[in-house]
Amino acid sequence: MSVPARVGVLGGGRMGGGIAHAFLLAGAQVVVVDRPEVLDRARDGIRVSVDRSLERHGASRPRDELLGALEVVADRRALADRELVIEAVPELPELKAEALGGVEALLAPDAVLASNTSSLSIDGLATGLRRPQRFLGLHFFNPVPASSLVEVVRGAATEPSIVAAAQSWVRELGKAPVTVADAPGFASSRLGVALALEAIRMLEAGVASADDIDAAMTLGYRHQTGPLRTTDIVGLDVRLDIAEHLAAELGDRFEPPALLRRMVAEGRLGRKSGAGFFDWPDPEKGAR
Numbered sequence: 001m002s003v004p005a006r007v008g009v010l011g012g013g014r015m016g017g018g019i020a021h022a023f024l025l026a027g028a029q030v031v032v033v034d035r036p037e038v039l040d041r042a043r044d045g046i047r048v049s050v051d052r053s054l055e056r057h058g059a060s061r062p063r064d065e066l067l068g069a070l071e072v073v074a075d076r077r078a079l080a081d082r083e084l085v086i087e088a089v090p091e092l093p094e095l096k097a098e099a100l101g102g103v104e105a106l107l108a109p110d111a112v113l114a115s116n117t118s119s120l121s122i123d124g125l126a127t128g129l130r131r132p133q134r135f136l137g138l139h140f141f142n143p144v145p146a147s148s149l150v151e152v153v154r155g156a157a158t159e160p161s162i163v164a165a166a167q168s169w170v171r172e173l174g175k176a177p178v179t180v181a182d183a184p185g186f187a188s189s190r191l192g193v194a195l196a197l198e199a200i201r202m203l204e205a206g207v208a209s210a211d212d213i214d215a216a217m218t219l220g221y222r223h224q225t226g227p228l229r230t231t232d233i234v235g236l237d238v239r240l241d242i243a244e245h246l247a248a249e250l251g252d253r254f255e256p257p258a259l260l261r262r263m264v265a266e267g268r269l270g271r272k273s274g275a276g277f278f279d280w281p282d283p284e285k286g287a288r
């Protein structure tokens, strides 16, 4: 099943811009809605990343036609004729609830609404909606163009046919769907954070060096990147927030180690701050 012809994205920031990019390349006509003061930046960002993709991989449609299928506007009403709208506003429950309710009221009854939330409950967000059966989570990964995974999060009320359609759209984007129930941390954050927290506890206890702990996973289990280096790339502060959320929801096994709290308090946040478990002399390019 090809992607819907008319797709909307609410919030054209880091993730929304990437999601718009992915659907444009898959042949959709995409409307992005954001705040008036950031429209130019959002539009330019998507154009630059589409151009970069075209240079690297070529395209099925001419560039002008492809970028002509993009509209970046401030008025939410431009989403009214969309078959699929993906919400990607900041991770604030009230903001998301207002945004989702406002968009749903504009859409045709058979449209599909999705949230790119990385941690909020899909069932929680669905409580404010009139058609929770047509609502689900589509959790894209950052950076969207380079990432091959999308978690399809099935709410308690989501119709099975909507889940099946979403799985097929994700495949059409050239990505792989992983389907999960609405549980804290979905699949990716829960497993990724569990591994990272244990690696940090091992470092704290002097079991092995950061290099050796990571090598145990990269060489022993063929992980592309070790758990400590991955934590540096994601950001120690981001991982601490997720661990605290998971500890509250799932129990003590996600309690953040003291070492993680100390490093965040000291501003050692990983790649973005120049230092974490490893040194990152050039935060933009990354270091090995």
Ligand SMILES: NC(=O)c1ccc[n+]([C@@H]2O[C@H](COP(=O)([O-])OP(=O)(O)OC[C@H]3O[C@@H](n4cnc5c(N)ncnc54)[C@H](O)[C@@H]3O)[C@@H](O)[C@H]2O)c1
Pocket (backbone or CB within 6 Å): 010, 011, 012, 013, 014, 015, 016, 033, 034, 035, 038, 088, 089, 090, 091, 092, 095, 099, 116, 117, 118, 119, 139, 140, 141, 142
């Ligand atoms: N950054 C990541 O690594 C990542 C990965 C997966 C999922 N997510 C999730 O994606 C969502 C967006 O994250 P992001 O990193 O793109 O944030 P971001 O801050 O880069 O982008 C959010 C955008 O939403 C816009 N916005 C704010 N209020 C709005 C409103 N009422 N209407 C329309 N637009 C509005 C902002 O102007 C901004 O452009 C969050 O739920 C986040 O948890 C983020």
